[in-house]
Amino acid sequence: MMYSKITVRRLIDLKFLKKYYKFSSTMPVNVDKSIYPGIKKIDYTSKLNIDEPPMNTVPIFRILKNNGEITNNCNSIIIPENNELLKMYKSMVLLSIMDKLLYESQRQGRISFYMTNEGEEAIQIGSAAGLNFNDMVYGQYRESGILLYRGFTPEQFMNQCFGNIDDIGKGRQMPVHYGSKNLNFVTISSPLTTQLPQAVGTAFSFKQLKNNRCTIVYFGEGAASEGDAHAAFNFASTLDCPIIFFCRNNGYAISTPAHEQYRGDGIVSHGSGYGIATIRVDGNDIIAVYNAILKAREYVMNNTRPLILEAMTYRLGHHSTSDDSTAYRSKDEIKNWSNESPIKRLKQFLKTKDLWNDQLDSEYTKETKKQLMQTFTIASKKNKPNWKEMFNDVYYEIPEHLLTQMNSLEDHLSKYSDHYPKDCGV
Amino acid sequence: MNIVNKFSLFNVPKYISSRLKRYSSHFVYHPEQISNEIGKTTKKNMYQAINSALDLVLNKDPNSVVFGEDVGFGGVFRCTMGLRDRYGKDRVFNTPLCEQGIVGFGIGLAVAGTTAIAEIQFADYMYPAFDQLVNEAAKYRYRSGNLFDCGKLTVRTPCSAVGHGALYHSQSPESFYAHSPGLKIVMPRSAYKSKGLLLSCVRDPNPCIFFEPKIMYRIAVDEVPDDDYELPLGKADVLVKGRDITLIGWGTQVHVLLEVAEMAQKEYGISCEIIDLVTILPWDKQTVTNSVKKTGRAIVSHEAPLTGGFGAEITASIQEECFLHLESPIRRVTGYDTPFPHVFEPFYLPNKWKCLQAIKELVNY
Numbered sequence A: 001m002m003y004s005k006i007t008v009r010r011l012i013d014l015k016f017l018k019k020y021y022k023f024s025s026t027m028p029v030n031v032d033k034s035i036y037p038g039i040k041k042i043d044y045t046s047k048l049n050i051d052e053p054p055m056n057t058v059p060i061f062r063i064l065k066n067n068g069e070i071t072n073n074c075n076s077i078i079i080p081e082n083n084e085l086l087k088m089y090k091s092m093v094l095l096s097i098m099d100k101l102l103y104e105s106q107r108q109g110r111i112s113f114y115m116t117n118e119g120e121e122a123i124q125i126g127s128a129a130g131l132n133f134n135d136m137v138y139g140q141y142r143e144s145g146i147l148l149y150r151g152f153t154p155e156q157f158m159n160q161c162f163g164n165i166d167d168i169g170k171g172r173q174m175p176v177h178y179g180s181k182n183l184n185f186v187t188i189s190s191p192l193t194t195q196l197p198q199a200v201g202t203a204f205s206f207k208q209l210k211n212n213r214c215t216i217v218y219f220g221e222g223a224a225s226e227g228d229a230h231a232a233f234n235f236a237s238t239l240d241c242p243i244i245f246f247c248r249n250n251g252y253a254i255s256t257p258a259h260e261q262y263r264g265d266g267i268v269s270h271g272s273g274y275g276i277a278t279i280r281v282d283g284n285d286i287i288a289v290y291n292a293i294l295k296a297r298e299y300v301m302n303n304t305r306p307l308i309l310e311a312m313t314y315r316l317g318h319h320s321t322s323d324d325s326t327a328y329r330s331k332d333e334i335k336n337w338s339n340e341s342p343i344k345r346l347k348q349f350l351k352t353k354d355l356w357n358d359q360l361d362s363e364y365t366k367e368t369k370k371q372l373m374q375t376f377t378i379a380s381k382k383n384k385p386n387w388k389e390m391f392n393d394v395y396y397e398i399p400e401h402l403l404t405q406m407n408s409l410e411d412h413l414s415k416y417s418d419h420y421p422k423d424c425g426v
Numbered sequence B: 001m002n003i004v005n006k007f008s009l010f011n012v013p014k015y016i017s018s019r020l021k022r023y024s025s026h027f028v029y030h031p032e033q034i035s036n037e038i039g040k041t042t043k044k045n046m047y048q049a050i051n052s053a054l055d056l057v058l059n060k061d062p063n064s065v066v067f068g069e070d071v072g073f074g075g076v077f078r079c080t081m082g083l084r085d086r087y088g089k090d091r092v093f094n095t096p097l098c099e100q101g102i103v104g105f106g107i108g109l110a111v112a113g114t115t116a117i118a119e120i121q122f123a124d125y126m127y128p129a130f131d132q133l134v135n136e137a138a139k140y141r142y143r144s145g146n147l148f149d150c151g152k153l154t155v156r157t158p159c160s161a162v163g164h165g166a167l168y169h170s171q172s173p174e175s176f177y178a179h180s181p182g183l184k185i186v187m188p189r190s191a192y193k194s195k196g197l198l199l200s201c202v203r204d205p206n207p208c209i210f211f212e213p214k215i216m217y218r219i220a221v222d223e224v225p226d227d228d229y230e231l232p233l234g235k236a237d238v239l240v241k242g243r244d245i246t247l248i249g250w251g252t253q254v255h256v257l258l259e260v261a262e263m264a265q266k267e268y269g270i271s272c273e274i275i276d277l278v279t280i281l282p283w284d285k286q287t288v289t290n291s292v293k294k295t296g297r298a299i300v301s302h303e304a305p306l307t308g309g310f311g312a313e314i315t316a317s318i319q320e321e322c323f324l325h326l327e328s329p330i331r332r333v334t335g336y337d338t339p340f341p342h343v344f345e346p347f348y349l350p351n352k353w354k355c356l357q358a359i360k361e362l363v364n365y
Helices: A002-010 A014-024 A082-107 A121-130 A144-150 A154-162 A195-209 A227-238 A268-274 A286-303 A331-338 A342-352 A358-381 A400-419 B002-007 B014-020 B046-060 B083-087 B099-111 B127-143 B174-178 B191-203 B253-268 B285-295 B310-321 B352-363
Strands: A136-138 A215-220 A243-249 A277-282 A307-312 B041-045 B064-068 B092-094 B115-119 B153-159 B184-186 B208-213 B221-225 B237-240 B245-249 B272-276 B279-281 B298-305 B331-335
Touching: A082 A121, A082 A144, A082 A154, A082 A286, A082 A342, A082 A358, A121 A144, A121 A243, A121 A286, A121 A342, A136 A195, A144 A154, A154 A358, A195 A215, A195 A227, A195 A243, A195 B099, A227 A243, A227 A268, A227 B099, A227 B127, A243 A286, A268 A277, A268 A307, A277 A286, A286 A307, A286 A342, A400 B285, B041 B046, B041 B191, B046 B064, B046 B083, B046 B115, B046 B191, B046 B208, B046 B221, B064 B099, B083 B092, B099 B115, B099 B127, B099 B153, B127 B153, B127 B174, B153 B191, B174 B184, B174 B208, B174 B279, B174 B310, B184 B191, B191 B208, B191 B221, B237 B253, B245 B253, B245 B285, B245 B352, B253 B272, B253 B298, B253 B352, B272 B285, B285 B298, B285 B310, B298 B310, B298 B352, B310 B331, B331 B352
Parallel strands: A136 A215, A215 A243, A243 A307, A277 A307, B064 B092, B064 B115, B115 B153, B153 B208, B184 B208, B245 B272, B245 B298, B298 B331
Antiparallel strands: B041 B221, B184 B279, B237 B272
C-alpha cells in the first residue's frame, strides 16, 4: 500500500497539489472543535456504543386488500380512470396468457428458452402506467409487462423469442432479451446488474439536457448483491441523478432464498447508507405500485435525486424454463402465494366498481388466447435473418478483418451448404 | 504529501544518493517530424496534448463530459488541468472511487447520446470494469440489433512501464481487450499522435479504449498543432523504411525500436523497417504483411507478457499471410510471463539490447 501511494505521488505535480490543498480545503478556520471531513455533522460521545442495525423493518405500503377493497384512511391516493384501470387489468391478463403459451412452447422445444412474469404483473404494469412514456427504462429480464404496456406487440415479443427475420434484435440474443428504441426500453442483457450504473449515466445525461426525463432501472433482490449495485447507488447519490431504482424483491434468486442474499432490512435498508430516499411497496397491489411510482417520479424530478423503490412480491413461476423450482421450495408455498396473485386482486377491485365480471373475463381470456395462438403460429413460420447479419453491428462499420471472415464463410457455404440450416438465407 | 516532504529533511550522503537514483527511462524519445501544412503549432508534451484534445471536445460539443477519479482538480497526471474551471463541475467532475461504476456510468451517458470521456487512473485498475467493457460496451450495438449503442464512450487510461511502477502501475493490458469484438483499442507513441488519435477516438462511433503510455506524459515533447485534427484509427505507421527486417511495436516500445534500428544500421549495416501499429483493434494487417513480404523477417515487440500477448496474434497472422516470403522464424521480444516487478524492471523490459540480439540472430538465421 505504502509503495503504491508513494509511487503515485511521485508522478504527481507536487507543487500544484500543495497549492490545491491550501486553497481548496473546506475546513473552516478558527474552530476549536475538530471536525472530520469524512462526515457532515458530528457530535462526540464518551459512551462506547455498538450501533446495531434497527430491529424494526420498513412497513409495506398497500392500498388494495386481498378482497379488492380499498384500505380505510388512504390519503391522497390516486385511483386511475376506469379505462386506464381496464387497460391495466387486460395487460396483466394478456401478459400472463402470453407467458403460459411461450412457456409451454419452450417445453415442446419450439423456442429455446423462456422466463415468465407470473406473480409480478402488477409491478410491471403498475409502474409502466405511472411513468412518463419518454422516461428511459433499463430492465433485468422480468419486465416484459412494461414493454407490453408501452405498445410492444405480442408479435414483436414472439419474433424476438424465435429470433426470426422480423426480430428487431436480428436474432442475436436469447429469448426474452427484448428492447425497443421507440418505446424507450433499453435492450436487455444477461449479465446481472450491469444496467444499474448505466441507468445512472443516462439519468445524469437527462439532468444535463434538462429534458424533463428520468430513468428507471429494474432489478431483482439477488442482482442487488452485485458490485454494480453498490456502484450505481453511490454514483447516483453523489452525482445527484434523477433515477428510480426499482427492486423486485420476489424472495428468490433462482434457488437462493432472500435470507441467504442479505441480512439487512431488504433493499430499502441500502437507502440510508447511500443517502438515498426509499419507498417499500406491496408489489402485488397494482394501485399501490402505481401511486408509489407517481410519488417516486415526482420526488426524483423535483429534487434531482435518486430513490430506491422496493416492491415486495413472490416469484410464482420457475426462475426460467431451465429451472424446476420445486427442487428448493414446496408446492404448498407456491400454492399459498398464488392466492395473493396481483391479477386476482385487481379483478376483485374491478368487480367492486362494476367494471368487470366473470363473463367478460372468460370472453376476454378466450379471445386473447385465440389471437395469441394465431400470432404464435405466424411467428414460428417466419424465416431466420440472413446469416450475414452475424457480422453486422459488431462495429458501426464492418472492419476489414470482419469482411474477410464473412467472405470466408460465404465461400465455405458455397461448398458445404447442405450441412447448414436452410432458413438463414443459405 | 508529508511523507514525501520529510525525505528532504535528511541529508543523504552523496555515495548513498547515487545508489538511490531510480532507474527511469529505458528509451530515447524520438520527436515527431511534422509537416508545415498543419497550421500553427505549440511545443507540448503528451499530457498537454491530451489536455488540448479534451479542451477542444468540451468546447465544441456542449453535450460532452469528462469524469473519473480525481479528474476535477486536473488529474494525477495533469491531463484534465484547467478543464473544470473552464467548463464547470457539471461537465468535468470526480466520481466515487469505483472503476466498474465509472465505465458503467459512461456507457449510460453514451446510450443517452452524451459524449462520455471516462478516465481510469491506471490501466492496472481497469479489471473491475472488465465486465462493463467486455460484456456491455463491446456488445451493446450488436446485441440490440443497432437499436442502442455506446459509441460515444471513450475510456482513457495511463499504461505501461514508468521505471518504478512495479505490479500495479506498469501494466500493458491491451491484449485482454483485443479479444473483445466491438471495442477499438489505441495506444499513441507521441504527443502529436495522442491529440489526433484521442480526438478520433472520441468522435468514432464505437467505444474506444485509449491507452496512454504514462512515461511519455512529460518526456514526449512535440510541435503539436493548436487546431483540431484527427488521425485515422486502424491504420499503422511505417516510421522508417528498411530492407532486411520488419520491427513492429506500439506505445513506448516504438522508441526502443527506433533506437535499435539506428544501432543495427550503424554497427551491423542491417536495415530495419519500423512499424508503429497505433491501433491494436482492429489492427492494420495489410501494412504489416506488406512490409514483411518485402523484408522477409519480422520481430514483434511489446512490454506485456509473451504468452497471450498481442504479439502472438500478429505473429500468427504474418505466418499465415507471408509464409512463402519468410526467411526466418518470427520472433517476439516482450515482457516475461511474470508479474511486472519493482527492482527488476531493467531486467524485465524488452529493451534495445534484447531487441538488437534478436535482430542479429534472425538476420543470421
